[in-house]
Amino acid sequence: MKFNTPAGTNPIDQLKVVGRATDRIDGPMKTSGTAPYAYEQHGVAPGAAYGYVVGSAIAKGRIASMDVVMAQRAPGVLAVVTAANAGKLGKGKFNTAKLLGGPEIQHYHQAIALVVADTFEQARAAAQLIKVKYVREKGAYDLAKAKDKARSPRPDPDSPADSKAGNFDAGFAAAPVKLDLHYTTPDQSHAMMEPHASVASWKGDHVTVWTSNQMIAWGKGDLAKTLGIPKEQVRLVSPYIGGGFGGKLFVRAEALLAALGARAARRPVKVALQRPLMMNNTTHRPATIQRIRIGATRDGKITAIGHESWSGDLPGGKPEVAVQQTRLLYAGANRMTKTRLAVLDLPEGNAMRAPGEAPGLMALEIAMDEMAEKLQMDPVRFRILNDTKVDPEKPGRPFSQRRLIDCLRSGAERFGWNARKPVPASVRDGRWLVGMGVASAFRNNLVMKSAARVRLERDGSVTVETDMTDIGTGSYTIIAQTAAEMLGVPLASVAVRLGDSEFPVSAGSGGQWGGNSATSGVYAACVKLREEVARKAGYPPADAVFADGQVSAGGKSTPLAKLAESGEIVGEDAIEFGKLDKEFQQSTFGAHFVEVGVDAATGETRVRRMLAVCAAGRILNPKSARSQVIGAMTMGVGAALMEHLALDKRHGFFVNHDLAGYEVPVHADIPHQDVIFLDETDPISSPMKAKGVGELGICGVGAAVANAIYNASGVRVRDYPITLDKLLARMPAYT
Numbered sequence: 001m002k003f004n005t006p007a008g009t010n011p012i013d014q015l016k017v018v019g020r021a022t023d024r025i026d027g028p029m030k031t032s033g034t035a036p037y038a039y040e041q042h043g044v045a046p047g048a049a050y051g052y053v054v055g056s057a058i059a060k061g062r063i064a065s066m067d068v069v070m071a072q073r074a075p076g077v078l079a080v081v082t083a084a085n086a087g088k089l090g091k092g093k094f095n096t097a098k099l100l101g102g103p104e105i106q107h108y109h110q111a112i113a114l115v116v117a118d119t120f121e122q123a124r125a126a127a128q129l130i131k132v133k134y135v136r137e138k139g140a141y142d143l144a145k146a147k148d149k150a151r152s153p154r155p156d157p158d159s160p161a162d163s164k165a166g167n168f169d170a171g172f173a174a175a176p177v178k179l180d181l182h183y184t185t186p187d188q189s190h191a192m193m194e195p196h197a198s199v200a201s202w203k204g205d206h207v208t209v210w211t212s213n214q215m216i217a218w219g220k221g222d223l224a225k226t227l228g229i230p231k232e233q234v235r236l237v238s239p240y241i242g243g244g245f246g247g248k249l250f251v252r253a254e255a256l257l258a259a260l261g262a263r264a265a266r267r268p269v270k271v272a273l274q275r276p277l278m279m280n281n282t283t284h285r286p287a288t289i290q291r292i293r294i295g296a297t298r299d300g301k302i303t304a305i306g307h308e309s310w311s312g313d314l315p316g317g318k319p320e321v322a323v324q325q326t327r328l329l330y331a332g333a334n335r336m337t338k339t340r341l342a343v344l345d346l347p348e349g350n351a352m353r354a355p356g357e358a359p360g361l362m363a364l365e366i367a368m369d370e371m372a373e374k375l376q377m378d379p380v381r382f383r384i385l386n387d388t389k390v391d392p393e394k395p396g397r398p399f400s401q402r403r404l405i406d407c408l409r410s411g412a413e414r415f416g417w418n419a420r421k422p423v424p425a426s427v428r429d430g431r432w433l434v435g436m437g438v439a440s441a442f443r444n445n446l447v448m449k450s451a452a453r454v455r456l457e458r459d460g461s462v463t464v465e466t467d468m469t470d471i472g473t474g475s476y477t478i479i480a481q482t483a484a485e486m487l488g489v490p491l492a493s494v495a496v497r498l499g500d501s502e503f504p505v506s507a508g509s510g511g512q513w514g515g516n517s518a519t520s521g522v523y524a525a526c527v528k529l530r531e532e533v534a535r536k537a538g539y540p541p542a543d544a545v546f547a548d549g550q551v552s553a554g555g556k557s558t559p560l561a562k563l564a565e566s567g568e569i570v571g572e573d574a575i576e577f578g579k580l581d582k583e584f585q586q587s588t589f590g591a592h593f594v595e596v597g598v599d600a601a602t603g604e605t606r607v608r609r610m611l612a613v614c615a616a617g618r619i620l621n622p623k624s625a626r627s628q629v630i631g632a633m634t635m636g637v638g639a640a641l642m643e644h645l646a647l648d649k650r651h652g653f654f655v656n657h658d659l660a661g662y663e664v665p666v667h668a669d670i671p672h673q674d675v676i677f678l679d680e681t682d683p684i685s686s687p688m689k690a691k692g693v694g695e696l697g698i699c700g701v702g703a704a705v706a707n708a709i710y711n712a713s714g715v716r717v718r719d720y721p722i723t724l725d726k727l728l729a730r731m732p733a734y735t
Helices: 027-032 068-075 122-126 144-151 168-174 217-229 253-265 273-279 357-374 379-385 406-417 475-487 513-535 560-564 622-641 701-713 724-731
Strands: 051-054 061-066 077-082 111-117 131-137 162-164 177-185 197-203 206-211 236-237 269-272 287-295 302-313 334-343 394-398 433-444 450-454 462-467 494-497 546-547 551-554 556-559 568-573 587-599 605-615 671-678
Touching: 051 122, 051 253, 051 273, 051 724, 068 077, 068 122, 077 122, 077 253, 077 394, 111 122, 111 253, 144 287, 144 334, 162 622, 168 302, 168 334, 177 357, 197 253, 206 217, 206 253, 217 236, 217 253, 236 513, 253 269, 302 357, 302 556, 302 622, 357 379, 357 433, 357 622, 357 701, 379 433, 379 450, 406 433, 406 587, 406 671, 433 605, 433 701, 450 513, 462 475, 475 494, 475 622, 475 701, 494 560, 494 671, 513 560, 556 560, 556 671, 587 701, 605 622, 605 701, 622 671, 622 701
Parallel strands: 051 269, 206 236, 302 334, 462 494, 605 671
Antiparallel strands: 051 111, 061 131, 077 111, 162 334, 177 287, 197 206, 197 269, 287 302, 433 587, 450 462, 450 568, 546 551, 551 556, 587 605
8 A cells, every 4th residue: 555645534533442542452461570571582482591792891903812711611601602603794784883793893892702501690600701802992982082073974865964055154144143052962871671682593594583673674684684694584573672762773782692692502592781781782872062053133033043963983883963853943044954973983873762853952942042042032932933834945845734833832821931030040949949941842754664464353353463563652552443443343352463573564663653654554454454354245345334343335234253254354565655755844843841940059950840742643542652752751851961871081981881870860850741742633644644752752851951950040051961060160159
């Protein structure tokens, strides 16, 4: 099914099941501990041995020698896998560095060996017996020092490094009011609860890997390429995932090493990365340096806007595209964005929840507040004044939907924004200085081809199969809701099977495209099944109505179970989106409002209230969507106040590489969060008329917190995270 035009008569529009707040159908298994995560796949791989990963102790150089004899002789050891005995390995499409290093070392904690033993404790003890001698080389680890050598990244047609419209230099020079400031965001870790973990088992020349992976088809292809075997000989299974945030988009070292270890030990092997290796071995959100320039008329109209961003990655890597939102969010005739990439010998930088927009808005939305202050204009009014209904770089391309103004206005009313005092440090509550902040939220709406198979079983129940994953986002539930709505059966009559490479290839979970695209694929498969069922009943497919477990047409009805009693009926199809993204700019919008208290004596910051207003198409399940947004808001607070991979710039590694040193918000840090979804459908986006929402919720939160801190204390911090040391020396005198 190719979706190129808005749907006409659409069963989804009945909204009997879709669009209703629904408990997650996988919830009881997860809360009772009966949902098997990757490391807990005991029954499928009986007698599994344990693997322990050894990471490089240097960040750049090579291994001069590695002595594994003592480890091989240790009790219970079955195999020791290194680059020297693993055989020829390729490199997957989505890996910048090799997943098994040696003799060349590309980054700190790059995997260099796997010890396989009967028990985890034996594998861990034996790993300590491996003796490695390194030749250390001088590496580049400091983005600020490497900034001047940064270059345009390799060409990407979907995200060019530079963009321009009008004449930015002339427009900025002529603007009566100007802003020209730098902002920085730090390296950050995904810090998901479930570690990267896999269990691998070989049967002949075929390998099955039970893993924790967001994109099954990508992972299958990359693992096959790395092992040098046909894709048909690889099966990936990932039914439950304990968080990913982009860190599990790609196959990582533990999956490859589990497969290699199982082949060497001739029995199933399970491997989980130790938490320190998760921080240094896998991907992270890279640090940025951003320069923003805005020129405006004295009445607040932006006439020039420029955004430049620098980030770093390993040779051959990609940049953090922090300028993306600036190309689309506000009007202004004269525009410029630039992205530059420095070569750094650090662990790979890659996607983390809302890559690009999350760190980009942390800078842009502070700059918008600073410009509003220069203009002596309310920050909400300044944003509304500079709204646009078309792509400002391509004025002939309209937005399919754009309700930023509605988000800002409804949020300001709900939050009580009119009570905000524009003069900083004007409001006290005992020893607390109280302030409010706002930021726009923006995230592009991406769509991906997605397929599914839907079976009408003999008893009238429905089974959906697709390799889509559920990373805690509620995929099981919205897919079941879609099938129930399309086929007119109760939600309890739908079984959903996910995360298996033997199922049709879906969009996968990432980029905020998963929910909308995957349910659209299920929609397409259900359309095919409806046609098959109607024909079997002798009804014209176009006239068939599915409701209450029956199919009806022309005054006649037939139970679905009766039609399938002689054997299941199957519908399989995929959704493809044609050139919609060329004809329309598809984006999601929102507004974040935050109130903070800053201790007048200590500088401690406490978030007191939070509100997010989202315009993201039809909300398929308001209950799980709200959960996604409040989780994203919480991550935004972490980015603003505490999250920071502390980099040792001498030796090239992240020092706070565990959950004791890498601080994330806990319940005590977060107040009640309010979420409003605007009543919106977008028929341009998909037959579901939905969009993504899981990443929109983090976009802008950090800046809203920063702006609230400034309004409370009068201290403007442009370098995240906003920690006590950046506030104390500049706080108002305590009285």
